[in-house]
Amino acid sequence: xxxxxxxxxxxxxxxxxxxxxxxxxxxxxxxxxxxxxxxxxxxxxxxxxxxxxxxxxxxxxxxxxxxxxxxxxxxxxxxxxxxxxxxxxxxxxxxxxxxxxxxxxxxxxxxxxxxxxxxxxxxxxxxxxxxxxxxxxxxxxxxxxxxxxxxxxxxxxxxxxxxxxxxxxxxxxxxxxxxxxxxxxxxxxxxxxxxxxxxxxxxxxxxxxxxxxxxxxxxxxxxxxxxxxxxxxxxxxxxxxxxxxxxxxxxxxxxxxxxxxxxxxxxxxxxxxxxxxxxxxxxxxxxxxxxxxxxxxxxxxxxxxxxxxxxxxxxxxxxxxxxxxxxxxxxxxxxxxxxxxxxxxxxxxxxxxx
Amino acid sequence: xxxxxxxxxxxxxxxxxxxxxxxxxxxxxxxxxxxxxxxxxxxxxxxxxxxxxxxxxxxxxxxxxxxxxxxxxxxxxxxxxxxxxxxxxxxxxxxxxxxxxxxxxxxxxxxxxxxxxxxxxxxxxxxxxxxxxxxxxxxxxxxxxxxxxxxxxxxxxxxxxxxxxxxxxxxxxxxxxxxxxxxxxxxxxxxxxxxxxxxxxxxxxxxxxxxxxxxxxxxxxxxxxxxxxxxxxxxxxxxxxxxxxxxxxxxxxxxxxxxxxxxxxxxxxxxxxxxxxxxxxxxxxxxxxxxxxxxxxxxxxxxxxxxxxxxxxxxxxxxxxxxxxxxxxxxxxxxxxxxxxxxxxxxxxxxxxx
Numbered sequence: 001x002x003x004x005x006x007x008x009x010x011x012x013x014x015x016x017x018x019x020x021x022x023x024x025x026x027x028x029x030x031x032x033x034x035x036x037x038x039x040x041x042x043x044x045x046x047x048x049x050x051x052x053x054x055x056x057x058x059x060x061x062x063x064x065x066x067x068x069x070x071x072x073x074x075x076x077x078x079x080x081x082x083x084x085x086x087x088x089x090x091x092x093x094x095x096x097x098x099x100x101x102x103x104x105x106x107x108x109x110x111x112x113x114x115x116x117x118x119x120x121x122x123x124x125x126x127x128x129x130x131x132x133x134x135x136x137x138x139x140x141x142x143x144x145x146x147x148x149x150x151x152x153x154x155x156x157x158x159x160x161x162x163x164x165x166x167x168x169x170x171x172x173x174x175x176x177x178x179x180x181x182x183x184x185x186x187x188x189x190x191x192x193x194x195x196x197x198x199x200x201x202x203x204x205x206x207x208x209x210x211x212x213x214x215x216x217x218x219x220x221x222x223x224x225x226x227x228x229x230x231x232x233x234x235x236x237x238x239x240x241x242x243x244x245x246x247x248x249x250x251x252x253x254x255x256x257x258x259x260x261x262x263x264x265x266x267x268x269x270x271x272x273x274x275x276x277x278x279x280x281x282x283x284x285x286x287x288x289x290x291x292x293x294x295x296x297x298x299x300x301x302x303x304x305x306x307x308x309x310x311x312x313x314x315x316x317x318x319x320x321x322x323x324x325x326x327x328x329x330x331x332x333x334x335x336x337x338x339x340x341x342x343x344x345x346x347x348x349x350x351x352x353x354x
Numbered sequence: 355x356x357x358x359x360x361x362x363x364x365x366x367x368x369x370x371x372x373x374x375x376x377x378x379x380x381x382x383x384x385x386x387x388x389x390x391x392x393x394x395x396x397x398x399x400x401x402x403x404x405x406x407x408x409x410x411x412x413x414x415x416x417x418x419x420x421x422x423x424x425x426x427x428x429x430x431x432x433x434x435x436x437x438x439x440x441x442x443x444x445x446x447x448x449x450x451x452x453x454x455x456x457x458x459x460x461x462x463x464x465x466x467x468x469x470x471x472x473x474x475x476x477x478x479x480x481x482x483x484x485x486x487x488x489x490x491x492x493x494x495x496x497x498x499x500x501x502x503x504x505x506x507x508x509x510x511x512x513x514x515x516x517x518x519x520x521x522x523x524x525x526x527x528x529x530x531x532x533x534x535x536x537x538x539x540x541x542x543x544x545x546x547x548x549x550x551x552x553x554x555x556x557x558x559x560x561x562x563x564x565x566x567x568x569x570x571x572x573x574x575x576x577x578x579x580x581x582x583x584x585x586x587x588x589x590x591x592x593x594x595x596x597x598x599x600x601x602x603x604x605x606x607x608x609x610x611x612x613x614x615x616x617x618x619x620x621x622x623x624x625x626x627x628x629x630x631x632x633x634x635x636x637x638x639x640x641x642x643x644x645x646x647x648x649x650x651x652x653x654x655x656x657x658x659x660x661x662x663x664x665x666x667x668x669x670x671x672x673x674x675x676x677x678x679x680x681x682x683x684x685x686x687x688x689x690x691x692x693x694x695x696x697x698x699x700x701x702x703x704x705x706x707x708x
Contacts, residue, residue, distance in 0.1 A: 165676045169523035169615035171565055171604065185563070186547060193544045209539070209609050210658045211525055213670050213685045218649045222630075222672035231675065246675040246683060248615040250525065253607050255563050261523035261602040261615075276576075295572045304564045316567050318576035321585065321600040322519045329600060331567045 018046040019354055020080050024073050024096075025087035026050035026061060029179045029256075030112055033342030034085050039064030041346060047080060075103050082354040083108045085345055090115040101138055108352045109139045110345045117141040117233060124236045127347040128287040129155045133239075140348050145340025146170055146226070146249065147233040149258055152312040152339065153332050156286040157279065158238060162267025164326070166245040168230060168260055172215060173303065175256035175336045177202050182255050189253070203251065212251040224249055257303035258340060259333040265323040272325070276317055279328065283314055288339065293317050301333035312339050372400040373708055374434050378427050378450075379441035380404035380415065383533045383610075384466055387696030388439050393418030395700060401434060429457050436708040437462045439699055444469040455492055462706050463493045464699045471495040471587060478590045481701040482641040483509045487593075494702050499694025500524055500580070500603065501587040503612055506666040506693065507686045510640040511633065512592060516621025518680070520599040522584060522614055526569060527657065529610035529690045531556050536609050543607070557605065566605040578603055611657035612694060613687040619677040626679065630671055633682065637668055642693065647671050655687030666693050 021038065025031040031050075038045060048065055051073035060067050071077055078084060078100060086093050086109055093115035100107060116122040116139060123133040124141045126148055134140055143151070150168065157163075174181035180202050188198045189208035198206045205212050215226035223231075227247040235241035252259075270279065283291050292299045293315040301313035312334035320327030334340060375392065379385040385404075392399055402419055405427035414421050425431055432438060432454060440447050440463055447469035454461060470476040470493060477487040478495045480502055488494055497505070504522060511517075528535035534556050542552045543562040552560045559566050569580035577585075581601040589595035606613075624633065637645050646653045647669040655667035666688035674681030688694060 167521050167617050167676055171525065171606065189543060190547045193540060193547070204652045205656060205658055209607065210656055211606065211608065211613060212656055213613070213654050214649055214652065223675070224649070244676040246617065248670065248683065248685060250613070250615065252525065252565065253563065254565065259565060259567070261604065263521050263600065295568055295578070298558045298568065300567050302559060302564055302566055304559055316602065321577070322521055322598040329602065331602060
């Protein structure tokens with residue numbers, strides 16, 4: 001902690017200090033995007049530590065902050081760290097979080113895994129929605145990618161019209177399985193086109209020119225865990241579980257942007273309360289959202305225009321035929337690694353008090 | 355007409371004659387699959403005429419019935435034909451259907467275009483569902499691919515539990531745009547992987563590793579025509595428009611099988627009427643449907659196991675969280691060229707009286 005700053009976020013101003021930052025999982029797809037987002041936002045980084053697996057430790061990684069030597073993670077190595085991003089996996093987070101918080105009584109952990117998301121004592125945060133949930137917590141969970149992308153668009157509509165029902169079908173990119181997922185898609189697609197055998201190591205079936213309606217393990221109710229995460233986490237982030245939400249999660253042969261087809265029933269009559277024009281106005285003004293709703297000019301959300309972009313794209317907005325004046329349907333697309341993970345985590349870091 | 359046969363369809367027996375068959379659009383993806391389906395079903399083909407564009411006329415096409423010389427279509431050339439498949443497009447169908455029926459008072463037209471689907475005097479048929487709608491009609495419309503695939507699974511459930519609401523999101527293959535669509539996917543995907551410029555001539559945006567929530571033109575209600583086709587045609591085939599149905603239609607980088615995520619609200623309480631076991635039993639017994647509903651063993655519908663297969667695959671069956679005991683959710687996948695077009699058309703041909 002060296003210097004105090006004033007930073008702007010979402011039209012409010014916050015005090016922030018130069019911070020010693022660490023990333024566990026720095027060589028992964030999310031870890032790399034955390035580095036990129038920190039740099040792009042000119043986050044006041046003082047010291048920076050990049051933790052990797054023991055296999056990669058000692059290697060040098062080029063970053064926007066210059067070259068850094070990768071280190072193996074240890075509690076001891078975190079002693080001067082103010083904020084650490086956990087971008088490894090649930091097992092890592094469960095193994096180290098408590099001890100790290102205990103041994104370093106100032107450190108703040110922003111955890112990208114699902115390990116603590118459903119713990120009612122741990123805030124689960126999308127900064128544009130529930131920044132206030134952070135309070136003084138030193139462990140903050142970053143939501144599932146599909147949830148974070150959906151919530152950016154759903155919450156402003158929820159605030160205006162209320163929400164009675166929500167039905168989601170997803171089109172999820174291979175980046176959800178990290179760099180190995182994206183590599184498997186591109187490498188095996190080339191094999192397919194070249195007439196060579198197609199393998200699958202990361203996904204449960206070959207992914208080239210295929211799609212797989214199975215992400216994470218089956219639950220007792222026959223939804224997958226990935227699908228239930230969207231229900232559980234949306235309820236927690238909105239601090240409201242009064243509206244049922246169902247999801248079908250499908251892996252598609254896309255590199256790094258998730259798409260979602262969303263149908264909702266609202267509490268308020270949309271037609272009597274401004275209609276689609278009002279919905280568009282709300283979404284134009286929503287933080288972190290870009291309206292692409294002009295099908296006549298071929299303008300709508302797609303992985304092609306959402307990848308490597310901070311904002312979630314929304315379009316194909318229409319009154320839903322099933323729920324009539326209380327029904328709304330739209331299509332969203334967001335970068336899985338940014339809004340779905342790294343960018344959200346860095347925006348949380350902008351909010352915490354160190 | 356040479357010889358009378360008895361053929362079996364759906365556990366009933368029908369009389370059928372050796373028929374003189376023609377295909378308009380024989381070189382297209384659907385035309386080729388009509389030929390394959392006729393051969394596979396050992397359809398009693400006597401004469402066979404293959405019509406193509408004037409550009410291809412005179413070329414020889416290899417078929418399962420031997421080599422045939424392609425001819426340019428004319429009303430005159432159809433004079434001995436008993437059944438003609440129209441697999442060209444709406445404009446062609448509108449241009450020639452009336453005159454052909456008038457000049458050849460025995461010919462039966464099975465039209466794969468959307469030209470006559472919404473004409474209340476023209477039957478729109480999925481043979482497993484509404485074969486009886488054919489009556490003595492000499493012009494029969496073949497449904498939209500997404501509708502035909504959905505209907506095979508939805509109708510048996512509808513018969514058992516009734517239907518109050520239906521919400522569909524699709525994952526539609528490039529074969530919906532014919533051979534040029536499939537070729538664009540494979541060719542441009544190779545360009546993408548090789549780092550070469552990616553073009554789009556068939557689709558409104560580049561399709562490799564992208565998806566496009568825009569198929570056919572926008573309607574006044576902001577749904578696309580492709581989406582509304584599913585609503586209009588399902589109502590017509592079921593002879594029941596009492597249940598609202600909405601669809602989001604999305605083109606995905608898949609070769610030739612369409613997938614659909616389907617959520618329904620039923621009239622009967624599913625839990626009190628046999629539950630998911632009853633649903634599975636119904637679908638096991640449904641004509642033209644294969645149950646793949648074992649996520650623990652990675653068995654569910656995918657383009658990989660639905661392509662070039664006659665049966666529609668269904669799985670991921672679960673009670674829907676939004677509609678509770680009256681809610682059901684499932685995932686279907688069917689070959690767009692077969693069940694979605696050619697196979698359905700040939701099954702109609704098996705039913706008509708010539």
